[in-house]
Amino acid sequence: MNDLIRIPCVLMRGGTSRGPFFLASDLPQAPAARDAVLLSVMGSGHHLEIDGIGGGNALTSKVAIVGPSRRPGADVDYLFAQVKVLEQAVDTSPNCGNMLAAVGPFAIEAGLVPVQDGVTTLRIHNVNTGKVIESRVLTPGGRVLYDGDVAISGVPGTAAPITLTFLDSAGSKTGALLPTGAARNTFDGVEVTCLDAAMPVVILRAADLGKTGQESPAELNADSQFLRRLESIRIQAGEAMGIANVRDRVIPKPVLIAPGVETGQTGDSLITRYFMPHECHSALAITGAVALANACATPGTLAAEMTAVAAFPAELTFAHATGRLQLTIDHPAGAPAPVVSVIRTARRLFEGAVFAKPSVWEKATPQRTENRDPILRSMP
Incomplete structure (x- = not known):
């Protein structure tokens, strides 16, 4: 040794x-x-x-x-x-x-x-x-719990x-919440939203790619034709967002969305499938969820079309392949952009x-x- x-x-x-x-x-x-x-x-x-x-x-x-x-x-x-x-x-x-x-x-x-x-x-x-990002950690007696x-x-x-609050997430890599200057763009005939908040993402309706949004990661990863189409859109969107060398980078991340499903007294804001970017994530990345939350609060985006945030603060629930992720989005007076909080461990x-x-x-x-x-x- x-x-x-x-x-x-x-x-x-x-x-x-x-x-x-x-x-x-x-x-x-x-x-x-x-x-x-x-x-x-x-x-x-x-x-x-x-x-x-x-x-x-x-x-x-x-x-x-x-x-x-x-x-x-x-x-x-x-x-x-x-x-x-x-x-x-x-x-x-x-x-x-x-x-x-x-x-x-x-x-x-x-x-x-x-x-x-x-x-x-x-x-x-x-x-x-x-x-x-503000992090709140429980430390009773001066020791991490x-x-x-x-x-x-x-x-x-x-x-x-552990509570994480993303204080100013807009423009994490591109300098703008909507890097293309528009809430919607079209690539390969598919309408998308290009948005940058904590993570640059390309948001697509699952239905526009022939999917329901409820497929398992294994099913999506096995569909080579779908993955090639998704990558083509990702590369074009990334270039339009001003991201250099998109082919060799893991950003932007593609996110498929579908309308949430009501369950009893509650429901999901959106059904999501998040890509890493060349294979489907088994869950939903926190940064991707922060981006989606911002999209829900931004008029004109595909996410806002499905789940518009009418008032602040708002609770959002995103369903993913292995469960659900809950976030809180607020827009305090004087803040330039929404603030998103999530609980992790x-x-x-x-x-x-x-x-x-x-x-x-x-x-x-x-x-x-x-x-x-x-x-x-x-x-x-």
Whole structure:
């Protein structure tokens, strides 16, 4: 083990995702060098990621990098990295709202923010999008509480609630809520809404692509003709949104929507199927849900056509392949755009170190630093 490079990390579940959390000071500063190390330690390039700690799935091949914030008014900086399982590539263009749920507990326990007795509120600057999210973490007695009675779809059991409030989500990557300047556009004869709030998305009616919206992810992923058509629309929409190199990026994300179904006294606002972007997600990404909530509150969009938000605050429920996701959307007086809140859970799974090969580390950085001060060095 002496010939390996030890990198401290904590393995955490955040919402319906899982991955290692690193202090930025423990990774190389340059983005290319940092990414080379991440590819190695995660085992990218093999479908099982057998030579690393990745889970062989897009939901479990994610990394969070956290450090003190350089942004005034924020407590910590959080950089999300999607490590692709097979392509040996790292994408830092999107945010991940599920991994975001674990950033607050990680930052508190790493000593990056002072803990409060009862509830600790911190402001997280997402470096990927430049946006700030407020996280409220239960900390009775000055310690993070993980156990609780909140259940979320896609995660077995229950845990303590973590409230995430997206304070200003519009224009996360493009600088505009409606990047094309219109609430609707048409590509390949299909009407879509291109919207950017927490995540750039392309919203499509499922019926316009011959789907009901209630198909399983396996059914949708097996329909190669449908996937080719969806990708063609995604690429054209992304280019119209001003996103460069769309073919090689995971944004924008396609989202199929269908009218919600009434169940007793309640009902779903929308039925959704979310794509990663080349395969259907088993659930609904938090950032994708924030985008959909904003679309519901934006006149003229396809989502508003199905579920218009008539007054604030409003409760929205999005059905997905493995359950439901509930959000609250409000538009406080003076706020430039709606504010979306969602409840997630997280759990600390394992802490210790992951080991990088010296050959990878030496190529990544000429001189290994032993500085453990949590100084943010690796943000692009």
